[in-house]
Amino acid sequence: MEKAILLESVSKKYDVGSSSLEVIKDLTFDVNENEFVCIVGPSGCGKTTLLRIISGLEPPSSGRVLVFGRPPDPKRQRFGVIFQEDSLLPWRTVLGNVEFGLEIQDQKEAEREKIAKTFLELVGLQGFENYYPHQISGGMKKRVAIARALAIDPDLILMDEPFADLDAQTRSFMQRELLNIWSKLNKTVLFITHNVEEAVFLAQRVVVLTKRPSKVKQIINIDLPYPRARLSPPFISYRERILTAFHEELEVT
Amino acid sequence: MRKLYLRMRSLLLASTSVIIFFILWELAALYLPSPYFPDPYSVLKAFITIITVGDIDGYTLAWHTLMSLERVLLGFVVGSATGVPIGILLGIKPTLKNAVTPIIEPIRFIPPIAWIPLSIVLLIGMYRYIFLIWVGVFFPVLLDTIAGVKRTSITLIQMARTFGADNKKIITKIIFPGSLPEIMNGLRVGLGVGWMCIVAAEMIGGEPVGLGRLILKYANLLQIDTVIVGMITIGLVGLAMNYFILFLEKRLFRWRVEIKA
Ligand SMILES: Nc1ncnc2c1ncn2[C@@H]1O[C@H](COP(=O)(O)OP(=O)(O)OP(=O)(O)O)[C@@H](O)[C@H]1O
Numbered sequence: 069m070e071k072a073i074l075l076e077s078v079s080k081k082y083d084v085g086s087s088s089l090e091v092i093k094d095l096t097f098d099v100n101e102n103e104f105v106c107i108v109g110p111s112g113c114g115k116t117t118l119l120r121i122i123s124g125l126e127p128p129s130s131g132r133v134l135v136f137g138r139p140p141d142p143k144r145q146r147f148g149v150i151f152q153e154d155s156l157l158p159w160r161t162v163l164g165n166v167e168f169g170l171e172i173q174d175q176k177e178a179e180r181e182k183i184a185k186t187f188l189e190l191v192g193l194q195g196f197e198n199y200y201p202h203q204i205s206g207g208m209k210k211r212v213a214i215a216r217a218l219a220i221d222p223d224l225i226l227m228d229e230p231f232a233d234l235d236a237q238t239r240s241f242m243q244r245e246l247l248n249i250w251s252k253l254n255k256t257v258l259f260i261t262h263n264v265e266e267a268v269f270l271a272q273r274v275v276v277l278t279k280r281p282s283k284v285k286q287i288i289n290i291d292l293p294y295p296r297a298r299l300s301p302p303f304i305s306y307r308e309r310i311l312t313a314f315h316e317e318l319e320v321t
Numbered sequence: 322m323r324k325l326y327l328r329m330r331s332l333l334l335a336s337t338s339v340i341i342f343f344i345l346w347e348l349a350a351l352y353l354p355s356p357y358f359p360d361p362y363s364v365l366k367a368f369i370t371i372i373t374v375g376d377i378d379g380y381t382l383a384w385h386t387l388m389s390l391e392r393v394l395l396g397f398v399v400g401s402a403t404g405v406p407i408g409i410l411l412g413i414k415p416t417l418k419n420a421v422t423p424i425i426e427p428i429r430f431i432p433p434i435a436w437i438p439l440s441i442v443l444l445i446g447m448y449r450y451i452f453l454i455w456v457g458v459f460f461p462v463l464l465d466t467i468a469g470v471k472r473t474s475i476t477l478i479q480m481a482r483t484f485g486a487d488n489k490k491i492i493t494k495i496i497f498p499g500s501l502p503e504i505m506n507g508l509r510v511g512l513g514v515g516w517m518c519i520v521a522a523e524m525i526g527g528e529p530v531g532l533g534r535l536i537l538k539y540a541n542l543l544q545i546d547t548v549i550v551g552m553i554t555i556g557l558v559g560l561a562m563n564y565f566i567l568f569l570e571k572r573l574f575r576w577r578v579e580i581k582a
């Protein structure tokens with residue numbers, strides 16, 4: 069089967085002033101179609117950079133990146149990217165924001181509204197269509213961004229710590245919702261987090277990155293059926309395994 | 322209740338200062354040695370004459386105002402139609418902006434009056450007015466548009482790119498709407514400055530109508546009361562235009578938290 073994402077010895081350097089910063093070094097892994105993969109790694113190790121490379125926003129300095137067999141190009145492929153920072157258009161209502169991707173892809177207006185409303189319902193935001201971003205909570209904003217990304221029927225969903233600033237309850241609610249959506253829509257998801265428990269709860273495979281310059285430290289298959297019980301012994305043992313690998317990266321300097 | 326009280330108080334304060342202003346003016350008229358300095362009452366009389374009868378050529382105040390408004394609005398339209406697109410272009414192309422800054426910056430400080438001789442030599446009729454008003458409108462609009470474009474969030478642009486947006490869509494759907502608050506501010510300031518250029522613009526051009534003309538006509542006749550009528554009208558119309566755009570801004574930018582607060 070064709071790989072959804074294929075990364076082969078990808079490196080990325082940034083030139084900052086006169087010196088250069090090596091963020092990613094010789095990174096190799098792949099993601100299968102319809103797979104749910106989580107990436108965990110210490111802060112500043114290059115997870116967001118990696119996501120920008122996979123979504124075609126930036127080229128790698130060297131190495132090969134293929135998304136469904138071709139170099140990533142958002143003009144020809146459909147990516148649903150959920151950014152780490154707030155990425156809603158403040159001058160558009162919630163509905164207008166969810167319609168944005170469809171609008172860029174020249175979907176007809178009547179269709180657009182119908183689709184947008186369906187996805188707003190999916191993320192539980194019916195009734196908030198006419199609110200502006202500054203009138204809704206942080207968690208609601210993230211859900212709007214998720215609805216916007218899903219509305220274009222993406223081939224690939226890329227999420228950058230989408231639930232990082234949610235409170236514990238909303239976070240676990242959103243995690244369950246995301247798994248529901250994923251099993252319903254049959255999508256490939258690459259999900260970045262630095263919360264190990266979240267990764268074990270969501271992913272079929274967890275990719276642990278080293279600290280900067282980052283490469284793959286370990287890839288762990290989570291062989292647990294969904295929905296997963298966070299307090300079950302196998303869950304905890306997966307969590308401990310990944311935490312150990314993760315903490316090694318935090319401690320070494 | 323408290324709101325009403327505060328409103329009444331500020332209204333009272335405002336009218337008190339207006340009354341004090343007129344008393345000071347009256348006193349100044351009494352004690353200043355110049356026979357040409359009119360008191361408020363003779364200005365009021367001149368006002369009524371110009372409104373009802375018209376000036377020495379028979380043009381009423383409404384007519385003068387309309388003609389000036391037409392000229393300023395034309396210049397304003399040309400000023401915005403050039404200032405906004407050029408501002409967006411310079412905002413998204415920093416190299417180009419750096420290249421033209423040494424040309425634009427000094428020109429910006431040349432007052433409209435200094436352009437009069439050149440515009441007499443080079444332009445005719447309405448084009449002169451439009452050009453001189455344009456000089457006033459263009460720069461505030463340009464600078465605020467550039468500032469607005471620069472404030473555009475990179476995350477929003479990247480977000481649009483991941484949906485496959487090309488440069489045209491990024492400009493029309495992200496950069497332009499995102500800069501609209503600054504652009505509107507530039508338009509407001511530009512309209513005000515353009516309006517203030519009206520006297521300079523009307524110093525030339527043979528036509529006898531316009532508020533600037535009215536002032537110059539009566540200045541030559543040494544009838545300062547009517548000159549002041551022209552000045553006050555310019556001030557009040559400018560004020561009205563400013564409030565009109567502020568009102569539009571409030572309605573347009575309800576999504577802005579700053580304006581709501
Ligand atoms: N455009 C850029 N120019 C220069 N350096 C950059 C740029 N973008 C990122 N970096 C650097 O690359 C490193 C990795 O950044 P990145 O945002 O990918 O980290 P991250 O793993 O997503 O971190 P976090 O978990 O805190 O979000 C950082 O040290 C950052 O300073």
Ligand SMILES: [Mg+2]
Binds near residue numbers: 115116117228
């Ligand atoms: Mg990041």
